Amino acid sequence: MASDAHTAEKAHGSPYGPREYIIITLILAVVTAVEFALSYSGLATLPLATLLILLSAVKFIAVVALFMHLRFESRIFTQMFLFGFILGAAILIALIALFWTATSDAIGGDEELPPLEHHHEESRELFLDPERLV
Amino acid sequence: MAASEAAHGEHHASAGVDNRLLLMWIFLASECLFFGSLISTYLIFKGESLVRPLPEDVFDIPLTSLSTFVLLFSSFTMVLAVYGAQHARPRMMKLALLATIIAGLIFLGFQVYEFKTFGEEGLNLSTNQFGASFFVLTGFHGTHVGVGLLYLGSMLIGSMRRNGLGRDTATHVEIAGLYWHFVDIVWIVIFTVVYLIP
Numbered sequence: 001m002a003s004d005a006h007t008a009e010k011a012h013g014s015p016y017g018p019r020e021y022i023i024i025t026l027i028l029a030v031v032t033a034v035e036f037a038l039s040y041s042g043l044a045t046l047p048l049a050t051l052l053i054l055l056s057a058v059k060f061i062a063v064v065a066l067f068m069h070l071r072f073e074s075r076i077f078t079q080m081f082l083f084g085f086i087l088g089a090a091i092l093i094a095l096i097a098l099f100w101t102a103t104s105d106a107i108g109g110d111e112e113l114p115p116l117e118h119h120h121e122e123s124r125e126l127f128l129d130p131e132r133l134v
Numbered sequence: 135m136a137a138s139e140a141a142h143g144e145h146h147a148s149a150g151v152d153n154r155l156l157l158m159w160i161f162l163a164s165e166c167l168f169f170g171s172l173i174s175t176y177l178i179f180k181g182e183s184l185v186r187p188l189p190e191d192v193f194d195i196p197l198t199s200l201s202t203f204v205l206l207f208s209s210f211t212m213v214l215a216v217y218g219a220q221h222a223r224p225r226m227m228k229l230a231l232l233a234t235i236i237a238g239l240i241f242l243g244f245q246v247y248e249f250k251t252f253g254e255e256g257l258n259l260s261t262n263q264f265g266a267s268f269f270v271l272t273g274f275h276g277t278h279v280g281v282g283l284l285y286l287g288s289m290l291i292g293s294m295r296r297n298g299l300g301r302d303t304a305t306h307v308e309i310a311g312l313y314w315h316f317v318d319i320v321w322i323v324i325f326t327v328v329y330l331i332p
Contacts, residue, residue, distance in 0.1 A: 018214060025210040029203060036199045039330045049331045056326035060319050067213045068315045069308075074151045077159045084163020088170030095174035 014069045024066050031055050158309045162316045169320050172274060173327055176267040183262035192252050193329055201244035202325050208237035209318040212286075212311050219307035224298065227307060231290045234314065238283045245276045268328065275324060278317050285310050 016024075035055050038048060065071040070078055180189065211233040218227030249269070252258075257265045289310050292299050299306045 018217060021210060021213050025206065028206055032199065032202055032206060035326065035330055036195065039195055045332055052326050052330050056322055059322045063209060063315055063319050063322070067209055068312055076151055076156065080159045081163050084166040088166035091167060092170045092174040096177055099178045
């Protein structure tokens with residue numbers, strides 16, 4: 001009987017039940033709460049961004065591997081998804097490498113923006129006079 | 135393996151996996167390219183705005199965090215729906231599907247409220263580069279959530295028919311679950327990259 005149950009579980013991909021899923025969800029919720037707290041921690045941008053990206057990667061992998069059952073499924077699914085994911089990440093890196101610096105130089109980088117109260121008028125002027133954007 | 139083959143019947147590909155599951159994974163892989171492009175566009179344009187409002191003027195991190203918890207909860211209920219379908223527990227599957235739909239609707243409600251608030255604060259698609267790239271990225275994600283809700287809704291309605299979702303119920307719900315979890319992982323990235331990283 002136990003063997004039958006085990007076979008059924010294997011056939012369905014995941015050996016986890018509701019109890020395990022509750023634990024995984026709680027862990028993911030705690031990681032999200034830590035991310036939220038970190039965003040108010042006052043850390044410098046680089047260490048903060050590194051930590052947040054790491055925590056986000058943990059959540060991403062946990063959902064894909066355990067909720068989407070990729071860990072327990074055929075390797076061909078993992079290969080297919082990884083192919084798309086790596087290509088997507090490569091596009092992200094390539095686009096940023098190509099355009100980030102170029103656009104910053106084009107508009108003059110860190111110039112201070114006018115206060116928030118005037119942005120409606122500024123926006124309208126820019127819309128009516130696109131040459132100002134060049 | 136034999137049990138799995140019997141369960142999936144004539145939908146087996148030569149690779150020994152279910153065609154429909156394989157197709158959904160390939161679709162999700164293509165979606166990685168789609169959202170990868172949108173996220174990089176946002177990152178490139180984020181700091182290039184010539185006029186306010188900027189992210190720090192409009193973002194409400196506690197509210198967005200709350201909506202993130204709601205979407206995370208919906209992933210939990212979705213995985214329970216898949217579990218219920220795979221273990222012949224139709225009542226559990228239907229209740230979990232309903233809970234997922236409700237959580238998804240709440241998430242969409244948060245997004246509509248956020249968009250409305252941003253609009254009132256003067257941020258729209260044509261305000262600046264931040265607004266354009268932000269609304270396109272989060273708007274497309276919201277659209278995916280909406281499509282997911284229609285998908286799950288059709289599953290729920292189908293499961294209430296006399297014959298339910300047919301003999302491949304577990305596979306149908308599992309495929310819908312893959313889509314829903316993907317929407318969740320895209321939000322995991324958006325929440326960090328767009329909202330949390332200064």
